[in-house]
Amino acid sequence: MIEIRNLSKVFGEHTVVDGISLTIKKGTVFGFLGPNGAGKTTTIKMLVGLDKPSSGTVRIGGKDPTEYHTRESIGFMPEMPSFYDHLTGYEFLAFCGDLFHAKDKSRNHYLNILKRVGMFEAKDEMIKNYSKGMKQRIAFAQAIVNDPDHLFLDEPLDGLDPIGRRELKRIIKSLSEEGKTIFFNSHILFDTEELCDEIGILNRGSIIYSGPIKDFTKGRQLEEQFVASIEKLS
Amino acid sequence: MNSIFLQNVFTIAKNTFKETVRNKILYGILAFALVYMLFTLFLGSISLGEDLHVIRSLGLAGIYVFSVIITVFLGSSLLYREIERKTLYFVLSKPVSHAHLILGKFFGLLASVAVSMAGMAVIYLSLVAFEGGGFDSLALLSILYQLFEMALLIALTIFFSTFSMPLISTLYAVLVIYIGHSLDLLMNAVAKSGVFVQVLVKGIYYLLPNLAKFDIRNLVTYDTHIALSQVFFVIAYAVVYIVVLLSMAIFLFEQREL
Numbered sequence: 001m002i003e004i005r006n007l008s009k010v011f012g013e014h015t016v017v018d019g020i021s022l023t024i025k026k027g028t029v030f031g032f033l034g035p036n037g038a039g040k041t042t043t044i045k046m047l048v049g050l051d052k053p054s055s056g057t058v059r060i061g062g063k064d065p066t067e068y069h070t071r072e073s074i075g076f077m078p079e080m081p082s083f084y085d086h087l088t089g090y091e092f093l094a095f096c097g098d099l100f101h102a103k104d105k106s107r108n109h110y111l112n113i114l115k116r117v118g119m120f121e122a123k124d125e126m127i128k129n130y131s132k133g134m135k136q137r138i139a140f141a142q143a144i145v146n147d148p149d150h151l152f153l154d155e156p157l158d159g160l161d162p163i164g165r166r167e168l169k170r171i172i173k174s175l176s177e178e179g180k181t182i183f184f185n186s187h188i189l190f191d192t193e194e195l196c197d198e199i200g201i202l203n204r205g206s207i208i209y210s211g212p213i214k215d216f217t218k219g220r221q222l223e224e225q226f227v228a229s230i231e232k233l234s
Numbered sequence: 235m236n237s238i239f240l241q242n243v244f245t246i247a248k249n250t251f252k253e254t255v256r257n258k259i260l261y262g263i264l265a266f267a268l269v270y271m272l273f274t275l276f277l278g279s280i281s282l283g284e285d286l287h288v289i290r291s292l293g294l295a296g297i298y299v300f301s302v303i304i305t306v307f308l309g310s311s312l313l314y315r316e317i318e319r320k321t322l323y324f325v326l327s328k329p330v331s332h333a334h335l336i337l338g339k340f341f342g343l344l345a346s347v348a349v350s351m352a353g354m355a356v357i358y359l360s361l362v363a364f365e366g367g368g369f370d371s372l373a374l375l376s377i378l379y380q381l382f383e384m385a386l387l388i389a390l391t392i393f394f395s396t397f398s399m400p401l402i403s404t405l406y407a408v409l410v411i412y413i414g415h416s417l418d419l420l421m422n423a424v425a426k427s428g429v430f431v432q433v434l435v436k437g438i439y440y441l442l443p444n445l446a447k448f449d450i451r452n453l454v455t456y457d458t459h460i461a462l463s464q465v466f467f468v469i470a471y472a473v474v475y476i477v478v479l480l481s482m483a484i485f486l487f488e489q490r491e492l
Binding site for chain 2: 078
């Protein structure tokens, strides 16, 4: 379970995240939506322990993610990831996997993950030679290398072609079926509608809706309802 | 120190080592070093019977200069690049602390610099042996001293890169190297100055590392005996400085918004 209570982040005099609270049950696929600059990435960085909140609390499976031991059960894929250019895809995945403890670190385990994300053939190529879509896939691979209970994805479908998007959505669905809790930021609302059980909508640092998609859309398309809600507030 | 700590530091160090030794610029610098070392043979041959002395003196100086270039060049961008390119998101979102990352980076780069120095040392020893100087074991002690100085410089560049850009870190590092090798001269120069200047220079003397302590190249080229106690003192001096610098780097890095 992911529990967020009165979470805020202030940079100087600018409040980026303003006292948000959410409870996401185990096994839920949760889409975190909002216009550019709404505070989605700042929120997700606090959820995975990369940033400390200015106030409020985050609990992942009952534990504080700023304590580094908590992150044993967390997987995170950053937005527009950059990589260590001089490593191959396999070396990068093994490096990420080796940072977890009491997890499977065998070569077979890493190769299976590479197969799962469709990167097996390119495993020995330098990452600097990968296409944007391949980089997205390898970033996704490192997020699931520890078989996490909680998976945080920041714009995971960005830069993928339709086939890549279909593949990644298939993996997200299968992870959901395995009981993983998945929290992802996205601005591709069509995919969000297809994948999520629940959504949260963030606007200027505040939550304007959280709950099941159906209760939000009320029979309309998610994108249509989303745009209408944001425009109503601006 | 638990096993998680050691495992994380080792994993990050291994990755840093791979990244740095695959950097083409490193090989460019090492190629220059090789050309320079071979050039000392020529300089030795035109030195009127002082061949070996010239090769030893310039060879050890070359190893030092090229090691400094490698250390400052790679060290000043080591942490900054992680922050700027956000590759550290991959690392710090895992069960890894800021201290693990800093220490892993330190030991990874130190390993790369040590391997580079070992390569240059092999060339140097071969040249000395080729010129009839036999196995120059004292030179190894000088190179060990230089390695500890490089370790200190790596800690220094990592410390600078927690709050400044690579170019600024490089300038700071070059400044510290220059002043660090001139501290004794500086103290002597202000011996007859006013109290304020003396206090100021004394402050600098105790704050900045006295890098002249790591320079035994002249002693080595003249085959002067070096006491074991002095070796231990210099190593301890470097270790204390490195621990302080890395502790400050970890503290500053933890305060930084990523």
